Amino acid sequence: MNRRTFNTKLSKAIGGVALVSNIPLACAFEASENKKSLGIALVGLGTYSTYELAPSLLETKHCHLAGIVTGTPEKEKIWGEKYKIPKENIYNYNTFDSIINNDSIDIIYVVLPNAMHADFCIRAAKAGKHVICEKPMAVSVAECQAIIDACAKADVKLSVGYRLHSEPHTQEIQRIVKEKEFGKINFVTAEAGYPSYGNPDPNQWRLKKALSGGGALMNMGVYAIQGAIYGAGELPISVTAQEFSTKPDYFNDTDETITAQFEFPSGAVGSIFTSHNAKADRLYASCDKGWYELDTAYTYGPLHGRTSSGSEITFPHKRQQALQMDDFALHITQGTPNKVPGSMGLRDLKIVEAIYQSIAQGGKKITMNL
Amino acid sequence: MNRRTFNTKLSKAIGGVALVSNIPLACAFEASENKKSLGIALVGLGTYSTYELAPSLLETKHCHLAGIVTGTPEKEKIWGEKYKIPKENIYNYNTFDSIINNDSIDIIYVVLPNAMHADFCIRAAKAGKHVICEKPMAVSVAECQAIIDACAKADVKLSVGYRLHSEPHTQEIQRIVKEKEFGKINFVTAEAGYPSYGNPDPNQWRLKKALSGGGALMNMGVYAIQGAIYGAGELPISVTAQEFSTKPDYFNDTDETITAQFEFPSGAVGSIFTSHNAKADRLYASCDKGWYELDTAYTYGPLHGRTSSGSEITFPHKRQQALQMDDFALHITQGTPNKVPGSMGLRDLKIVEAIYQSIAQGGKKITMNL
Numbered sequence: 001m002n003r004r005t006f007n008t009k010l011s012k013a014i015g016g017v018a019l020v021s022n023i024p025l026a027c028a029f030e031a032s033e034n035k036k037s038l039g040i041a042l043v044g045l046g047t048y049s050t051y052e053l054a055p056s057l058l059e060t061k062h063c064h065l066a067g068i069v070t071g072t073p074e075k076e077k078i079w080g081e082k083y084k085i086p087k088e089n090i091y092n093y094n095t096f097d098s099i100i101n102n103d104s105i106d107i108i109y110v111v112l113p114n115a116m117h118a119d120f121c122i123r124a125a126k127a128g129k130h131v132i133c134e135k136p137m138a139v140s141v142a143e144c145q146a147i148i149d150a151c152a153k154a155d156v157k158l159s160v161g162y163r164l165h166s167e168p169h170t171q172e173i174q175r176i177v178k179e180k181e182f183g184k185i186n187f188v189t190a191e192a193g194y195p196s197y198g199n200p201d202p203n204q205w206r207l208k209k210a211l212s213g214g215g216a217l218m219n220m221g222v223y224a225i226q227g228a229i230y231g232a233g234e235l236p237i238s239v240t241a242q243e244f245s246t247k248p249d250y251f252n253d254t255d256e257t258i259t260a261q262f263e264f265p266s267g268a269v270g271s272i273f274t275s276h277n278a279k280a281d282r283l284y285a286s287c288d289k290g291w292y293e294l295d296t297a298y299t300y301g302p303l304h305g306r307t308s309s310g311s312e313i314t315f316p317h318k319r320q321q322a323l324q325m326d327d328f329a330l331h332i333t334q335g336t337p338n339k340v341p342g343s344m345g346l347r348d349l350k351i352v353e354a355i356y357q358s359i360a361q362g363g364k365k366i367t368m369n370l
Numbered sequence: 371m372n373r374r375t376f377n378t379k380l381s382k383a384i385g386g387v388a389l390v391s392n393i394p395l396a397c398a399f400e401a402s403e404n405k406k407s408l409g410i411a412l413v414g415l416g417t418y419s420t421y422e423l424a425p426s427l428l429e430t431k432h433c434h435l436a437g438i439v440t441g442t443p444e445k446e447k448i449w450g451e452k453y454k455i456p457k458e459n460i461y462n463y464n465t466f467d468s469i470i471n472n473d474s475i476d477i478i479y480v481v482l483p484n485a486m487h488a489d490f491c492i493r494a495a496k497a498g499k500h501v502i503c504e505k506p507m508a509v510s511v512a513e514c515q516a517i518i519d520a521c522a523k524a525d526v527k528l529s530v531g532y533r534l535h536s537e538p539h540t541q542e543i544q545r546i547v548k549e550k551e552f553g554k555i556n557f558v559t560a561e562a563g564y565p566s567y568g569n570p571d572p573n574q575w576r577l578k579k580a581l582s583g584g585g586a587l588m589n590m591g592v593y594a595i596q597g598a599i600y601g602a603g604e605l606p607i608s609v610t611a612q613e614f615s616t617k618p619d620y621f622n623d624t625d626e627t628i629t630a631q632f633e634f635p636s637g638a639v640g641s642i643f644t645s646h647n648a649k650a651d652r653l654y655a656s657c658d659k660g661w662y663e664l665d666t667a668y669t670y671g672p673l674h675g676r677t678s679s680g681s682e683i684t685f686p687h688k689r690q691q692a693l694q695m696d697d698f699a700l701h702i703t704q705g706t707p708n709k710v711p712g713s714m715g716l717r718d719l720k721i722v723e724a725i726y727q728s729i730a731q732g733g734k735k736i737t738m739n740l
Contacts, residue, residue, distance in 0.1 A: 257556075277556050
């Protein structure tokens with residue numbers, strides 16, 4: 001939200017209070033708070049927007065679904081009616097750039113195929129909107145940098161759709177790691193994948209390299225990378241990697257199964273696994289004084305964890321994407337930390353590129369300076 | 371047991387029935403059955419013999435602790451009294467070969483440091499005794515073959531101390547795999563290790579290559595290899611491997627942490643992890659129609675498993691080593707299958723050698739013909 005938009009919203013909020021001056025003060029204050037809710041436009045109305053983001057935006061407190069951008073005319077009608085989106089907040093890919101003139105849109109969430117992230121994130125920034133870019137941030141380090149630069153130039157905030165940084169089980173792991181509750185961490189393993197029978201469409205964009213930039217590694221692999229990093233509490237300095245295919249006819253354009261091993265500065269070792277043909281969903285670390293685990297670790301929840309002290313890690317289930325988008329809205333309106341800055345998305349693409357490089361060189365160790 | 375020994379035992383058993391002819395037939399029959407119990411001599415009275423094998427031999431039905439071989443005179447007295455072992459069944463390493471003349475010893479279980487397995491197994495075979503060789507079978511493929519040859523020449527049975535083949539949770543996994551209960555197997559991961567704080571003696575033989583032949587890979591690594599194989603239901607055809615050290619000062623003579631990846635003929639992928647500085651104890655497989663898991667998978671029990679069908683894999687706890695030794699005794703006396711033949715131990719050393727070879731060649735893929 002630029003200053004102009006924010007001031008407009010503020011004046012609307014104040015006006016709102018005036019109009020409802022006959023209701024108790026607490027409610028009036030609540031109404032005022034609600035007015036600070038930021039408007040989000042979803043760009044790309046595929047599965048993730050339909051079944052995760054839009055329902056989550058019914059639960060958010062600090063942002064709401066204000067607009068959509070879609071290339072499918074039928075979706076304009078369906079979404080417009082279902083979520084009561086005014087016609088002027090509905091865009092297609094030709095009209096998208098005129099969103100610059102729409103004050104009711106504060107944040108643009110780009111949920112398109114990976115290869116389209118950079119283009120739309122940069123255009124969103126140019127339109128003066130804050131940006132959430134779905135993971136992986138882009139298909140190359142260079143594209144990630146271009147997004148970061150565009151957002152900096154436009155003075156808008158940028159986040160990547162790593163929902164788990166707002167998720168309480170994951171945050172509890174981050175606390176355990178930060179406080180070194182089980183002493184020095186020696187080994188962390190992160191496995192993230194789903195089987196092809198769980199998503200059997202051979203024409204899905206994720207299987208086409210031109211749209212996805214890569215297969216399992218670009219999809220669930222970045223969660224495994226993320227898990228290894230927040231499970232270890234530090235950034236890897238080297239990686240070796242291997243690629244496999246259990247179903248080569250089906251996965252003929254993108255990587256299906258990848259294993260990789262990290263070295264961390266402390267000496268800790270990381271092992272990750274990702275696949276588009278195996279269910280895998282775990283984070284585990286062994287330390288000098290015990291261990292901790294999330295299993296499941298990367299699903300939409302509820303996650304579940306346990307530790308060597310015998311305790312279970314359980315929290316009431318909330319939609320992760322609601323928590324994520326609210327956190328980003330608060331970052332914008334209240335200056336709370338950006339839990340997933342663009343630099344984190346770029347960092348992960350550096351690791352992705354190093355993994356592909358190691359595979360191309362027969363598993364050679366690639367050093368990384370992150 | 372050679373024919374002579376067996377006939378001697380049989381005549382003793384028949385005599386036993388005659389001597390107790392005034393007791394009910396069922397009891398007499400039981401006494402007769404008990405007489406068929408084979409006598410086991412443990413060679414090497416370290417931790418594993420002391421806390422696992424000897425207590426297990428109090429629970430076995432088809433074999434019993436009949437003798438010991440130790441280089442520590444105090445242990446002769448302690449064990450002799452505790453387990454009521456007659457003096458003539460107590461040997462040291464100088465008198466060991468005279469065990470050939472002792473008809474009360476049918477099986478010799480070699481529980482010495484890995485580098486001594488071949489020597490003592492071959493001498494046990496030459497003494498006409500059946501042999502159980504603790505895992506890993508030896509420190510090289512060549513030594514494994516020498517043990518197999520010696521046992522074949524002496525016409526004695528040979529088994530390796532892989533206790534889990536007699537363990538019900540593991541057997542349930544083997545059944546699931548054999549019956550392809552969840553369809554084609556695509557990915558199996560096996561992690562087996564324990565932390566150095568769990569066994570902190572820097573002078574232990576496992577850390578000295580001259581005695582152990584290798585570190586984590588030779589110790590818990592063979593369990594990870596085993597898990598990957600019975601978890602996948604087939605033998606790997608290639609391996610890539612990586613070695614790491616999180617504690618290089620402590621692990622200065624043997625490998626501490628190793629990761630390796632297998633390709634199987636079906637296309638399935640295997641990933642193993644082993645360490646002497648990380649607790650890891652899991653077997654997991656993802657298939658076309660679901661998944662199965664053991665966690666824990668390799669401890670002395672109780673193990674625990676679950677599957678994607680929602681079922682838990684649980685069985686009453688029994689000492690795995692008791693089940694293992696009874697299975698081998700029944701193989702000898704009743705011709706039941708040898709669940710862990712010497713060829714399996716040799717096969718695993720072939721994989722161990724391929725893993726070390728891959729590491730030495732910077733993670734190069736090594737093909738295997740098992």
